Amino acid sequence: xxxxxxxxxxxxxxxxxxxxxxxxxxxxxxxxxxxxxxxxxxxxxxxxxxxxxxxxxxxxxxxxxxxxxxxxxxxxxxxxxxxxxxxxxxxxxxxxxxxxxxxxxxxxxxxxxxxxxxxxxxxxxxxxxxxxxxxxxxxxxxxxxxxxxxxxxxxxxxxxxxxxxxxxxxxxxxxxxxxxxxxxxxxxxxxxxxxxxxxxxxxxxxxxxxxxxxxxxxxxxxxxxxxxxxxxxxxxxxxxxxxxxxxxxxxxxxxxxxxxxxxxxxxxxxxxxxxxxxxxxxxxxxxxxxxxxxxxxxxxxxxxxxxxxxxxxxxxxxxxxxxxxxxxxxxxxxxxxxxxxxxxxxxxxxxxxxxxxxxxxxxxx
Numbered sequence: 333x334x335x336x337x338x339x340x341x342x343x344x345x346x347x348x349x350x351x352x353x354x355x356x357x358x359x360x361x362x363x364x365x366x367x368x369x370x371x372x373x374x375x376x377x378x379x380x381x382x383x384x385x386x387x388x389x390x391x392x393x394x395x396x397x398x399x400x401x402x403x404x405x406x407x408x409x410x411x412x413x414x415x416x417x418x419x420x421x422x423x424x425x426x427x428x429x430x431x432x433x434x435x436x437x438x439x440x441x442x443x444x445x446x447x448x449x450x451x452x453x454x455x456x457x458x459x460x461x462x463x464x465x466x467x468x469x470x471x472x473x474x475x476x477x478x479x480x481x482x483x484x485x486x487x488x489x490x491x492x493x494x495x496x497x498x499x500x501x502x503x504x505x506x507x508x509x510x511x512x513x514x515x516x517x518x519x520x521x522x523x524x525x526x527x528x529x530x531x532x533x534x535x536x537x538x539x540x541x542x543x544x545x546x547x548x549x550x551x552x553x554x555x556x557x558x559x560x561x562x563x564x565x566x567x568x569x570x571x572x573x574x575x576x577x578x579x580x581x582x583x584x585x586x587x588x589x590x591x592x593x594x595x596x597x598x599x600x601x602x603x604x605x606x607x608x609x610x611x612x613x614x615x616x617x618x619x620x621x622x623x624x625x626x627x628x629x630x631x632x633x634x635x636x637x638x639x640x641x642x643x644x645x646x647x648x649x650x651x652x653x654x655x656x657x658x659x660x661x662x663x664x665x666x667x668x669x670x671x672x673x674x675x676x677x678x679x680x681x682x683x684x685x686x687x688x689x690x691x692x693x694x695x696x697x
Contacts, residue, residue: 333533338540339566340471340512341649349656352580353667356408357616360442361584361595362401363419364426365392370450371487372475374518374544376551376598377420378487386599389588392426397589397608398435404612405441415442419584419595424453430461437466444468450475451499452490459502463509470506472499474515477524477531485519496531503535511536518544518559542566546643547596561647568649575628576639577651580660583616591615593624594644601638601681622669623676629661635682 346358367390372378383390405412415436423429429447436445446469447462462470476482482490503511513536520528525541533539545565546553554561564570576594584592585607586600593602602624605615615621627633634640644650653660664670 333529333539335513335529335533335536335539337529338538340514340538340540340542341566345651346581347656348577348580348651348653349659349663352660353617353664353669354581355617356410356412357581357583358413359416359582360405360412360414360612361416361419361582362398363393363421363585363587364398364417364423364429364432364447365421366390366419366587367392367425368420368422368450369425369452369488370422370475373485373487373556374553376548388598388600389586390421391587392428393432393587393589395428395431398428398432400589401585401607401612402435402439402441404607406439407611407613408441408616411441411443413443415445416595417445417447418449419586420598421587422453423447423449424458430458430465433462433465433467446470448473450486452488452495454495454498454502456498456501459498459505463502463505463507467509469510469512470502471512471514472536474513474528474532475519477520477527481519496535499532499535506537510538512538512540514540514542516542516544518557545647547648548598549596549601549638549640549642550599564646565648570646571652573645573652573654574631574633575653575657576633576642576645577653578645579621579625579628580653581651583612583621585612593621594639594642596642596644597638599638604680617669619673619676620680622664623673623680623682625664626670626673627677627680627682629657629664632677632682635684637681639681 368377370378376382417423433445436442445467448471451472475486479490479492482488513532515528542565543563544553544559546561578594584595586592589607590603591605591607593604604620605618
């Protein structure tokens with residue numbers, strides 16, 4: 333097997349307490365498409381009735397809008413470390429994906445560009461275009477080891493042999509692009525682990541099996557899949573956290589140009605601005621974004637209907653800022669960013685009416 337078995341999590345992490353407030357986010361999520369060709373049981377985007385009930389935009393990001401995003405990024409003080417061209421849907425649904433990668437690459441505003449795909453829409457031509465455009469990393473999520481499993485979990489009819497051939501071709505022309513393949517044990521089953529590695533181990537640079545996690549707020553993946561989750565995404569211990577670290581180094585732009593404070597905001601309850609009318613620089617340091625930060629640092633995450641029901645930071649092993657909360661608060665208060673945000677916190681959804689979990693008391697505020 334050519335591929336290295338490993339976790340997608342980058343082990344080289346920056347101590348946020350030493351660098352925040354950041355004038356430029358480390359990571360920018362931009363969603364090429366909020367629509368998907370799959371109807372996965374474990375993903376909100378797969379439930380069309382659910383999306384219709386909240387009137388979520390289902391469509392692709394316009395090329396002109398993406399150009400506006402890149403022009404906004406030029407205003408930041410330094411390049412963004414990673415542009416992640418995915419969020420809610422399947423990136424290859426957008427016919428302009430390769431052109432977007434090329435525009436971002438030529439801008440030199442990003443140190444790296446990656447995407448995550450289910451791989452079903454890959455063709456030789458699409459692979460050639462995105463590799464030529466300069467993408468740095470492609471994560472491929474595998475939703476079955478045969479056509480029957482794809483139909484069961486993704487509700488999609490797949491020619492599995494053709495699916496494999498397209499991935500193999502992508503790997504053969506990848507150049508400097510890193511190919512990572514991953515699946516979850518709940519999909520393939522414990523009895524087919526060796527088959528997974530044997531099937532895909534020669535088609536990627538890195539490979540791994542993860543656990544299903546309840547990362548989507550207000551979306552009961554255990555009930556929908558009929559499973560019980562006992563460990564984190566990477567086999568890590570499940571640890572409750574007071575404050576979400578993502579708020580301090582990343583932000584997201586949805587395919588309708590509305591900006592979200594967090595990439596798991598599938599329901600659009602964490603909107604902090606509109607990139608059509610505001611610049612990304614303004615949104616990154618806006619009252620709305622800083623209100624979310626202050627609320628979390630103040631131990632009020634559970635007062636928000638969405639943040640309080642999110643399993644991303646407890647199950648998926650991101651950075652932890654628990655031991656640095658007082659220092660981070662001091663840095664933000666010294667910069668004046670937390671002045672007069674009480675009303676804004678209520679405006680963006682932190683209300684005493686909602687409280688499910690008891691969090692660790694926070695001092696130093």
